[in-house]
Amino acid sequence: MKLNAKLLGFLALVALAVWLRMGQYPDLNLSVSNYDSDRYAEAGELGFPSLRFFTSIQQPTIAWVYQAVEPDSGYQITNISSPGDQLHPPLAWQPGFERITTLQAMVATLAWVALAWAVFRSIETPPLQYLAGGLVVLFGFSPQVVEWDYVMLSEPLAISLLVALLAVSIELIRSLGSEPAAGRGKRLALGVLWLLVSVLWVFARDTNNYMLPVFVVALVALRFWQPNRSQLPTPALLGFGLALVVLFVTASSLAQQSGRWINPFFNNLLDRVLPVAEHRAFFEERGLPVSEELLAEVGGNLTELSLFNLSDLVRWTEQNGTQSYMAFLASHPQWALQEFVEDSQYAFTENAQPFFRRAPEVTPGFLVYLGDLLHPTDSLIVWLVVIQLGALLWLAVRQGDRTRIGLALLFWLFFLGSVGTLFVSIHGDAAGIVRHALSSVLLFRLLLWLLPGYILDALAEKSANKNA
């Protein structure tokens, strides 16, 4: 009876999610493209699976999805948006892309409902389950998230996969810490699902890969501090860690071979290296070919695309670009940190997709306003998240509750991983910082609303323990 009531309550949340998604947003036939979208539209030309597929200019997961649902007539880009040129057209039908919009909307809906379900299940106090689950639904189905479904870029799927990864992680931690212990089959299935989602997510955006080292470090730590060896045997832990290391090395190597990073590298060169004499000298010492003509153009009409015409520069970049930039960051830690802090604040300044004009007759203004509250454009929230994470871990450790400690550490991992990916996003490309930092910033915003439910739940149990 109790379970049924709980299930009905959750179904009400799902109904809210479906009503928001289906009733308050534009038709799924509509979409908008960007200059980068054509690379995905041409994904059908790549054979999957092949080395060429993984080392092409397309992000493998996104290319695979575009290839999988491509109609016989192919994709036709007819509605181009370019926020940099102040071009924000309304949504329009683009032949073939309605399949992508629909798929992105379906994956996003599944991911957010899965997260709401995982959060709902991992909180024990009934009223707080609805509070936390409801917040996840409102957050995930706000215009600030949903509108990305209509944009033909890698962001929509990358966000949905991150949300799905968090949902599976919560469920995995819950099954590892639960009393009585979850069955071996369930743990194995969750572990495999976690790895599968991780692979898709890592190949959806190159930056995502840099969250894996944080997970590997956590697994190494678990090797020495395993709360329950029967639940998480050492061979399983080692296998999991090895799989992550292999995934990290493979994804890094493929990304390096793909040359996807060269365009962002040129942005860095134009914005952060060439205009500063000291920075320029550092790279010149490592062989960067800088001619007088090139220097004369810096700050003028020179763009990252025009740098591709300089064959010497392209050759040097392919051979020495990554190592030189890493060495540059390592030898200028103060500058790197300062740039990170300044650009981090900038990364928070927007919370809506800039690619198309919102139709106010379709999406109610109050939903946009509520979404603005849930997606603050204030970098102060990072500190609010840190305070909440600290409070949750403190409460969990004081209670000695294994599942809660595991969840607190999981949220810490995602937070630290997001700080890492934000650092890579900012230093990986001087252009489009807000868009590139979207996943990291979205996770900070999500944690701001996710953590209160767990903190309140921990306080509830404390008071119950006291009275027991």
Place this chain on the structure above:
Amino acid sequence: MLPDYWLLLALVFAGGFAALILQQARSQSDSSQSRLGSGLLALAFLLGVQIGLRFELNETLVKLFYWGRGMLLVAWLGHGYARLALPGNSLLRKLTPALLAVSAVALALAMSTQLTQAQTWYAPAQPIYSQLGDLLATNRPTRWLALALNLYGLSAVGAVVWLARGQGTRNFWADLLALLALGLLAFAWATPSPELPRLYTLELVPPFLLFAAWRLRQQTR
């Protein structure tokens, strides 16, 4: 831009704390705890109304919000906390119907108050408190009653602090936290300056203080 999300964060925590207190009150069949829990729930609800008002100003809702947040909240929270701290106090019991009657009068006064021209310069980027302060500035009886009710709430908890000073350190700190919470709620309402962009932090702190006060009181029961 003002950090409006603080209001939502305050709502989440106020609602969550209210749920915890009410759950405990139900399991112990304790009406004095229910009153405090209901007060926190009312605070959460009023924060929701405030969020709605910041999106769109509605005349009737403004008056109801003024009645609930400006006139009743501190008074009833103070009264409720005093009854929690002094469960057998007959004076407080007798004051309950009187407070109910005054609340009804306050509703009539707030609803009959004419909104001034301040509505025309309402700017969404400013805290709603200062707007409301001016909105009702010409109506002296409403403002005076609001002040009197806020003072009652503060005085009730102030009296508890005074009476509980010999009852042990925990109780004393609990009452002091409750007084501080009500003081902040009253201050946030009374502060007229729109130049305080972080005013909403004052909304976030009181739910924590009231919950901490309740927990400390629980530990001495």
